[in-house]
Amino acid sequence: MILNILLIEDETLFAKSVMKRLQREGHTPTIAETISDAYMVLEKTLPDIILLDVRLPDASGLDFLQVLREHQTWHVIPVVMMTAYGELEDAVRAMKLGATDYLKKPVDLDELVLTVNKVIQTQKLSQQLDYSHVRETHGSEPVVMVGQSNAMQAIKQQMERVIQLVDRAQTEYPVILINGETGTGKDVLARYYHQSGKWRDKPFVHVDCAALPKDLIEAELFGYERGAFTNAHQAKAGLIEVAEDGTLFLDEVGELPLELQSKLLNVLERRQIRRIGATQERAVNAHFIAATNRDLPQMVADGEFRSDLYFRLNVIQLQMPPLRERKIDIAPLAAHFVEMVARRYGLKPPVFTETAVSALQDYDWPGNIRELQHVVERAVMMSADGLIDVSQLIMQTTITTSQQLDPVEVLGHMTLEQVEKYLLEKALERTAGNVSRAARELGLTRMAMRYRMEKYQL
Numbered sequence: 001m002i003l004n005i006l007l008i009e010d011e012t013l014f015a016k017s018v019m020k021r022l023q024r025e026g027h028t029p030t031i032a033e034t035i036s037d038a039y040m041v042l043e044k045t046l047p048d049i050i051l052l053d054v055r056l057p058d059a060s061g062l063d064f065l066q067v068l069r070e071h072q073t074w075h076v077i078p079v080v081m082m083t084a085y086g087e088l089e090d091a092v093r094a095m096k097l098g099a100t101d102y103l104k105k106p107v108d109l110d111e112l113v114l115t116v117n118k119v120i121q122t123q124k125l126s127q128q129l130d131y132s133h134v135r136e137t138h139g140s141e142p143v144v145m146v147g148q149s150n151a152m153q154a155i156k157q158q159m160e161r162v163i164q165l166v167d168r169a170q171t172e173y174p175v176i177l178i179n180g181e182t183g184t185g186k187d188v189l190a191r192y193y194h195q196s197g198k199w200r201d202k203p204f205v206h207v208d209c210a211a212l213p214k215d216l217i218e219a220e221l222f223g224y225e226r227g228a229f230t231n232a233h234q235a236k237a238g239l240i241e242v243a244e245d246g247t248l249f250l251d252e253v254g255e256l257p258l259e260l261q262s263k264l265l266n267v268l269e270r271r272q273i274r275r276i277g278a279t280q281e282r283a284v285n286a287h288f289i290a291a292t293n294r295d296l297p298q299m300v301a302d303g304e305f306r307s308d309l310y311f312r313l314n315v316i317q318l319q320m321p322p323l324r325e326r327k328i329d330i331a332p333l334a335a336h337f338v339e340m341v342a343r344r345y346g347l348k349p350p351v352f353t354e355t356a357v358s359a360l361q362d363y364d365w366p367g368n369i370r371e372l373q374h375v376v377e378r379a380v381m382m383s384a385d386g387l388i389d390v391s392q393l394i395m396q397t398t399i400t401t402s403q404q405l406d407p408v409e410v411l412g413h414m415t416l417e418q419v420e421k422y423l424l425e426k427a428l429e430r431t432a433g434n435v436s437r438a439a440r441e442l443g444l445t446r447m448a449m450r451y452r453m454e455k456y457q458l
């Protein structure tokens, strides 16, 4: 990663050697010899990091640090102070004023590079953590769960019974597990649960176990104390704590790494968590609901999922039926999505022709409701005369087996990159955009899949 570094330093020789070293590392440093020069640089660009000397010709670096920390935009820039040897007081003051780190002069250039890298990594880590925290909502948007089929009515009734149970639970809320293929509405059901409970005004925290980088999940879920690891400059509450009194939704729980499964089990059994680096436990009082589209019993048999956690999660299990098994829901769902899209774009809701309705009914919907939603959205945008005809319904699997082409025949004319892109696209289509599943089908890790998706801009 190329960093834009502002070095505020008046000792020309030292500044030049730092600059050379940073350039060798591939970064783009800028030198400001005075605070007023630094202001000029900052007016033009926002550096990724500032290296700031304490003693400067026109003002004190420490005073400038204070200005930076109070500034509307500059306060986010990490600042490493460079303090004179033996001036411990300066270092202490700098840290109190909000310096990210400090280096003692004479500065060792290797140490300087290490510090810069460390500071940037910490910043990235905390930004990633903040990003997931943003997904915490208070369930303010009302959940609409369309479905008249017996299967959906049964699910709603089961959920209502669970909520009655939860209301009666004095100490410990039951754990719920939702199973179902991708796009069947597991997320919607989890939100419905939260919204139907008396605790609806408390946080609803959605944790997608498949989307979080492995090395971050533990810090994300459990939080950490200051100094728990090299970059933990401040203590941070984990998502389990953030969900206090509300709902913690563990989506794609089958993707949780084995070592964290035992930690989660401990939380579910004892309702206590321990932040990373903490000596004491804290009580947690959240409603836990997990979802998966994986075959957990099979994962248990394959040693990929802990059996004790599976049994703990499996106390109340709800099975979302695939759309092909509740075809009666297709028309009301399609109508619901037409309304939604039309409202969003200020259009008059178009209506389906009879043949379009039959096409929707006849199709198997491997991507379930999510796929139906996408098909309808596209069709609404394409409809011109207030009607949606069959020609505007573009489903994923339109090629029937008899029409399928010989892959060797087709692929033989493509470059390796084209083939790779084609296979990625097909896998994503088959799994209705579920990256984890697509990666699994292609025998790739999620990281490798993400890398390729970025490469081909998918």
Ligand SMILES: Nc1ncnc2c1ncn2[C@@H]1O[C@H](COP(=O)(O)OP(=O)(O)OP(=O)(O)O)[C@@H](O)[C@H]1O
Residues within 6 Å of the ligand: 144, 145, 146, 147, 180, 181, 182, 183, 184, 185, 186, 187, 188, 189, 292, 293, 333, 336, 369, 370, 373, 434
């Ligand atoms: N009963 C429903 N009524 C209205 N919309 C629904 C319903 N079920 C699902 N949807 C919509 O379909 C889409 C997919 O649903 P959702 O994300 O809940 O599926 P999921 O089972 O959690 O999928 P995945 O396993 O891929 O995470 C969402 O946009 C959701 O709003």
